[in-house]
Amino acid sequence: MRFIKWLIMITIVVAIGYQVYHIGTNVVADKVMELVVDEFENMGELELLKQSINSDPEIQRFVLEGANIAEGSLPFTTKEEAIKVIVKKLDINEVKEIKSTIENGVTPQEQQELLRRAESKLTVDELNALKVVFYKEIYNN
Numbered sequence: 001m002r003f004i005k006w007l008i009m010i011t012i013v014v015a016i017g018y019q020v021y022h023i024g025t026n027v028v029a030d031k032v033m034e035l036v037v038d039e040f041e042n043m044g045e046l047e048l049l050k051q052s053i054n055s056d057p058e059i060q061r062f063v064l065e066g067a068n069i070a071e072g073s074l075p076f077t078t079k080e081e082a083i084k085v086i087v088k089k090l091d092i093n094e095v096k097e098i099k100s101t102i103e104n105g106v107t108p109q110e111q112q113e114l115l116r117r118a119e120s121k122l123t124v125d126e127l128n129a130l131k132v133v134f135y136k137e138i139y140n141n
Helices: 002-042 045-055 057-068 079-089 092-103 108-121 124-139
Strands: none
Touching (some): 045 057, 057 108, 057 124, 079 124, 108 124
């Protein structure tokens, strides 16, 4: 009987711990996403990014592919969801490095490096979803 009580208590503690971890991770991702979006938009970098994308044919091709991708099976379709996925896939040092790169202006070589980094960290479906989000943000606003 004691064994069953301990087993039930351990199961409850593990279940509560899992829920706290899961909810906490989502809350942190939401907060980071809000900060990144606010800071990015407040810095005025969106226009600079649009100009950079339009000046590089390879990056522009990457973004324009988003127009031809069906959104039905993609893991995300909004910039908020995209940022959450990216924040979960990259560690904090990578996010800081990307932020500092963007703040100092992005050269074509840095754009290519950011693209390669995204391709190495994200799945094909996530990359396609990112293309759709970029396309909607750049060409539909």
